[in-house]
Amino acid sequence: MKRKSIIFLVLALAVGLFSGCSNGSDSKSADSKSDKVVVKIGAAAVPHAEILNHIKPALAKEGIDLQVVVLDSEDELNPALQEKQIDANYFQHVPYLESVAKEKGYNFAVAGKVHVEPIGFYSDKIKSKDELKEGAKIAIPNNPSNEYRALALLEAEKLIKLKSGISNYNATPSDIADNPKNLEFVEVDAAQLPRVLPDVDGSIINTNLVLEAKMDPNKALFREGSNSPYANVIVVRKGDENKKEIKAIVAKLNSEDVKNFIKSKYGVAVVPAF
Incomplete structure (x- = not known):
């Protein structure tokens, strides 16, 4: 009986040790997932959100979880950025940004330009x-x-x-x-x-x-011709344009891959601005 108790105790210890190792592994896995940087970008549905969704897999490999947010109205995208509901937006050109920033007092910066939609x-x-x-x-x-x-x-x-x-x-x-x-x-x-x-x-x-x-x-x-000054841009709160993850997103948007994607999907409707 004593011998059986000893065997049971050894087995219990072994199970506990294994369970402890398993929990440690899960915790590490969770930690590795939490290493991903979440970036929320508000965008117009077409073509902006489609272009952003195209680069999501490549960004995921670099540890960036890009979340594309399409709101009911594009008019909500600058207020959402101002109120820190999103980290950036992608729907407007610089002349429009300058006109609303002056009116609303936005302190925004352009992180990069992506495309022109010739009116x-x-x-x-x-x-x-x-x-x-x-x-x-x-x-x-x-x-x-x-x-x-x-x-x-x-x-x-x-x-x-x-x-x-x-x-x-x-x-x-x-x-x-x-x-x-x-x-x-x-x-x-x-x-x-x-x-x-x-x-x-x-x-x-x-x-x-x-x-x-x-x-x-x-x-x-x-x-319009391709020399239009109305390039659509990535806009962030001033200072955020220097963040590593924002620069990585702009680099992907200005890649040869995105240039080919835009040309093949949209033809004359959308022109790369880089």
């Missing part, structure tokens, strides 16, 4: 700009920087002429100096531009909205 002129009623009639209705985005961008595109196509001296990327139809065809401008929330297209003679629409609306970007009658 374009679309129509369900005409096949070329030469068919625009006297007094034709043109829908343009109503936020300051994109409104200027739309008017600048029309100026480049010699359909209007803006007043000289505009240098802050802000202009409205009241800043038009010459309008030979007396075009009528309808200022519309950018997200609604694809929807109002049947009600106007033409609409100048941001490419991400064209893609979201399942429109064919190749049907633009004319669009």
Whole structure:
């Protein structure tokens, strides 16, 4: 009986020792998982979130857990960054950022630029700009920087002429100096531009909205060139642009792999800006 008790005690000790080793291994595994740096980036659904999701596997190998956050409205992305709900956002270009930062007092920095979405002129009623009639209705985005961008595109196509001296990327139809065809401008929330297209003679629409609306970007009658200053950028709170994980994300976004991904997936709709 005594001998059996000794054997039982030895077995119990062995099981306890094995269990202890097993717990230690699990703890180490958990610790190794916790070594991953979580980075939350708020993004527009298309193409921004798609591009970010493309680089997730490569970043995971470097210990970065990239979490892509798509909110109901892009207008929420800068407040979310300000309130530290996300670590960065990717949906805007510098002229837009500068206009809202001045208004809202954001202290943000650009960590890197990724792509240009050439804004374009679309129509369900005409096949070329030469068919625009006297007094034709043109829908343009109503936020300051994109409104200027739309008017600048029309100026480049010699359909209007803006007043000289505009240098802050802000202009409205009241800043038009010459309008030979007396075009009528309808200022519309950018997200609604694809929807109002049947009600106007033409609409100048941001490419991400064209893609979201399942429109064919190749049907633009004319669009910006690749030298557009409206590159979409990664934006962070000032000081965070020097963080190792942010630099690693920007490096992946500026890689040859992403350049090929953008070209093959989006064609003329999205142009790499690096």
